[in-house]
Amino acid sequence: MNPRTKIKHVRALVAKGGEGGGGADYHDQGEGHWIDNHIATSMGRYPEYRQSRKSFGINVLGTLVVEIECEDGTVGFAVTTGGEPAAYLVEHHFARFLEGRDPFDYETIWDQMYFASQYYGRKGLVVNAISGVDLALWDLMGRLRGEPVYRLLGGAVRNELQFYATGARPDLAKEMGFIGGKLPLLHGPIEGDEGLKKNVAWLAEMREKCGPDFWLMYDCWMALDVHYATRLAHACQPYGLKWIEEAISPDDYWGYQQLKKQVPPGMLVTTGEHEATRWGFRMLMEMECCDLIQPDVGWCGGVTELLKISAMADARGIMVVPHGSSVYSYHFVITRHNSPFAEFLMMAPKADHVAPMFHPQLLGEPVPFNGRMNVSALDKPGFGVELNPAVKLRRPYVRN
Template sequence: MKITHIRAVQPDAPGSPPDWRTWLGQILVRVDTDDGLTGYGVGGGGLAGIHVVETALRHLMVGQDAADVEGLWQQMYHDTLPYGQKGLALMAMSGVDLALWDLRGKRAGKPLAEVLGGQVGTRMPCYKTGWSPAEIETGRSEGFRAVKLQVGKLRAEEAITQVGRVRSLVGPDVRIMTDAFLGWDLDTALRAAEGFANYDVGWLEEPLPLDDLVGYERLASESPIPIAGGEHEYTAAAFEMWMQRGLHQVVQPDVCWCGGLTELVKIYRMAEAYNVQVCPHRGCEVWALHAIAALNADPLAESGRPWMTWVQGQPEIQQGDIQLGHAPGFGVTFDEQLWHST
């Protein structure tokens, strides 16, 4: 099954935020093969990511055997080393890798969850991410039994007060997590973690910049609640460093950025060895959901990007749960009109 063509496009997405998440955001990658199959994946990098896909990666991939997914990942990574390893090149590679996995599932005639050794049809719990107690309360009314509050723009004392308000709104039986989105220093994170512990917070996510490894070492050792992170990290090799050093108790790779499903599967295997929990970023989106269904003994999936309405067949969250269907591959389709200008 030889690759005949690789293309990428950034579909219009009403409601997509006017910031880097759109400018350098989601791209749809399409890989066609000589036996008539087409695989789709979502990566990142915006127009720059499209350029990487349609120049460097297309040059490498056309004519190759699409079945050699892991081997092609190694080739892509090696050939992009001078300018890759992290960032835009890995975001673009992620979309290609996911498209190859989609082809693998379609060739087998199975959903990727089954290809990975799991099953579909089981309801999995989700958590909703929100920016205010009111938004979190809405999530509770929608049936979510787990919620995450963004706190990175607040001072530690303000964040503790907000978390306390959320706990009073949702009651004792709803799981609460927090996300500081790289916005704090070590002292702020420690003060916040101490306060969050009083409200049974499940984790504090990305409180420090990624390059503050010394800060994460102290935080991981002194925080009374688990430290989570990884949505802005790339490759399984980098995640292993975080696990080896004990910097995170929960790792949160974004499959559309970290290198694709090939890397996410490696991260799951590593995490088992290091006794670390994996909870992929935006796990309700199909790109990570199949891995969660197959590889998570205790699954929990984060709500996805609401503006990604051009992904047809994406399972909906119902009363705080989500489940995969039986369509092969990732089980989603796309409007052919997207490709008329490429």
């Protein structure tokens, strides 16, 4: 393969809607899945949207697949969320900054995509689309060089990854070899003191089942205010809560700054899953909003931007533990000393066994065994995964 080949085509595809089944839009699960079962959200103030996150539309966007094809026929691809709106942006705006270009000019390509869309973007859906393009570029570069992405990022700094598990059954996660378990918070402020007591009781139950040394964390998914989050943190202190995650709105930097000062000593405040770009994370770090940042490489700007975010964090002694994102974060985490462990989302409906995060859309997606993954599992060109031909994709905005 010719490493100096030019980009010929950019294609944006979406998964066929209306069938559920996960993929990059991993919230799009069937009935009864733990990921959609009475989890606290900022929409919990409305009774009709309290039981299910899908009821208020968490799964409306769907999966975006970006394919970048070179003149020599080499194709790199990546998946993220964004669906048809993001596909429109890729085809009708961002493709102009790629087609005819050297794929290794990823810095210029990222810069042009971001600043060309700054007047309507900066975060959210637009940066999701940019992230998908950027990840596809890194996959393409790895395939052109015949090397895994982690080697393009400087090589592994350890021989294996170790994981904590996010899911409804940390007690089962411990049996599977994970170093910790992160629970979804089930009850928000609108459910009052009774809901708070239930949250603490569930943590206490899991602590009893998991023993004193297993990490337990709470994922609050932007559902709380500073007062409630502070009360929850102190109520959970006797049960060894390691961290409280994304407790309040991602735009409330001042609230995070206040919360970090008010939690019990030794308890970490973490956030960043829904933050984007080096500027957003600079705000979190300079205002001392948290102890650990959690960018999602499929949402924060891709690998190109995550490298910048991580460098800023490293200079401040802040850990970077990316949110989920499977192989797209594994190749990054294995190369960074300030990313000492990784998150694994338990996609099994009952969180009772290990299942690939982006099933069924990806083939060859590695998963941890006994809570760990040897670097050899990542030793394939690019990100080392392929699209499942059995999953129907369509290209809503055909240009060429």
